[in-house]
Amino acid sequence: MEADAARVVVVTGPGRLEVVELPIPETGDDDGLLLVETNGVCGSDLELIEGSVDGYSLPMVLGHEPAGRIIRLGPAAQKRLGLKVGDRVAVNSQLRCGHCDGCRQTGTCLTFPGTYGTMPAAFEPGLWGGFATHMYLSPSATMVRVADTVTRSELAFHNPLANGFEWAVQAGQVGQGSDVLILGAGPRGIACALASLFVDARQVTLAGLGHDRARLDMARVLGVHRTVVVETNDADELRDTTGSHHLVIDTTPGSGSAVRQAVSAVADGGRLVLGGLKGRGVTFGIDVDIIVRRRLTMVGPPSKSTASFSQAVEALNSGRIHLEPMTTQAYPLERTLEAIKSITATDLNRPLHVRVDPQL
Numbered sequence: 001m002e003a004d005a006a007r008v009v010v011v012t013g014p015g016r017l018e019v020v021e022l023p024i025p026e027t028g029d030d031d032g033l034l035l036v037e038t039n040g041v042c043g044s045d046l047e048l049i050e051g052s053v054d055g056y057s058l059p060m061v062l063g064h065e066p067a068g069r070i071i072r073l074g075p076a077a078q079k080r081l082g083l084k085v086g087d088r089v090a091v092n093s094q095l096r097c098g099h100c101d102g103c104r105q106t107g108t109c110l111t112f113p114g115t116y117g118t119m120p121a122a123f124e125p126g127l128w129g130g131f132a133t134h135m136y137l138s139p140s141a142t143m144v145r146v147a148d149t150v151t152r153s154e155l156a157f158h159n160p161l162a163n164g165f166e167w168a169v170q171a172g173q174v175g176q177g178s179d180v181l182i183l184g185a186g187p188r189g190i191a192c193a194l195a196s197l198f199v200d201a202r203q204v205t206l207a208g209l210g211h212d213r214a215r216l217d218m219a220r221v222l223g224v225h226r227t228v229v230v231e232t233n234d235a236d237e238l239r240d241t242t243g244s245h246h247l248v249i250d251t252t253p254g255s256g257s258a259v260r261q262a263v264s265a266v267a268d269g270g271r272l273v274l275g276g277l278k279g280r281g282v283t284f285g286i287d288v289d290i291i292v293r294r295r296l297t298m299v300g301p302p303s304k305s306t307a308s309f310s311q312a313v314e315a316l317n318s319g320r321i322h323l324e325p326m327t328t329q330a331y332p333l334e335r336t337l338e339a340i341k342s343i344t345a346t347d348l349n350r351p352l353h354v355r356v357d358p359q360l
């Protein structure tokens with residue numbers, strides 16, 4: 001029998017989370033309901049609870065990497081999505097109505113004041129986050145079916161992996177035979193490496209810092225061809241170690257010096273992808289003429305697109321991406337705050353990826 005209330009994690013103030021009960025709404029012809037199986041935790045969650053991201057109003061529902069089982073889906077939604085009740089799905093956090101000026105012109109929908117995991121709790125019906133037992137499947141939501149063979153820890157990685165496909169394959173144009181250098185041994189960097197390996201890149205090199213050694217070793221187990229440790233902030237150290245590459249992807253958070261190293265390591269005429277936000281106020285001092293003279297292309301897609309989201313889930317479904325060597329940890333809903341804070345712990349053996357499993 002279906003529950004009549006959902007338990008939902010809500011941000012009520014800076015650094016404050018509460019698990020609240022919200023009624024499960026009626027659903028109709030073109031919407032539905034998800035029983036949440038897992039929701040990945042990432043650095044954005046920490047920024048959101050600390051209030052260091054502008055433009056969101058509290059109380060806010062949290063959890064933008066949801067996946068689970070569809071328990072209600074109206075006939076029109078079934079037809080539109082090609083899905084049915086009982087299907088296991090990963091849900092794209094982006095909500096797009098498809099017909100407002102924002103959707104038509106900039107790609108940022110103006111109908112919704114946020115995405116899944118950043119919406120005000122007061123916005124009906126409130127079930128807009130994946131740190132919850134149930135999530136509302138809006139007519140504006142998109143999702144991709146997940147095979148039952150995908151493990152829960154693999155499933156929880158769908159969102160970072162989608163970003164990896166966006167940065168490496170969509171923006172970086174990695175394909176068969178490519179040679180790619182990736183900076184950063186966190187989930188972003190690992191995801192770019194996995195996406196590159198999935199499309200049969202010839203050589204994938206992952207660069208990390210000294211304290212990333214355990215992660216770099218794990219990356220080798222996941223199939224990365226070469227790993228290097230960057231010891232200093234010297235702009236040319238990375239290039240001197242790895243040689244020049246036609247594609248360099250920088251996924252390091254908070255570091256301007258990494259961008260200088262990345263620029264130095266791009267071959268003339270090559271491409272640099274900035275994978276994700278650095279954080280407020282991070283700058284890099286580079287002689288602009290270097291970019292021009294060396295004919296470099298720099299691109300910075302912030303995160304996944306519909307295309308990369310589908311690619312990531314299909315890659316998981318294919319069984320050709322094995323994340324089992326990756327250390328992950330699952331938390332119950334009540335310990336969501338602890339889960340989010342654990343990813344900033346300085347413990348060198350901390351899990352690479354953390355998730356909340358609301359049915360635990």
Ligand SMILES: [Zn+2]
Pocket residue numbers: 041042043044045064065159
């Ligand atoms: Zn995230």
Ligand SMILES: [Zn+2]
Pocket residue numbers: 096097098099100101102103108109110111
């Ligand atoms: Zn819209």
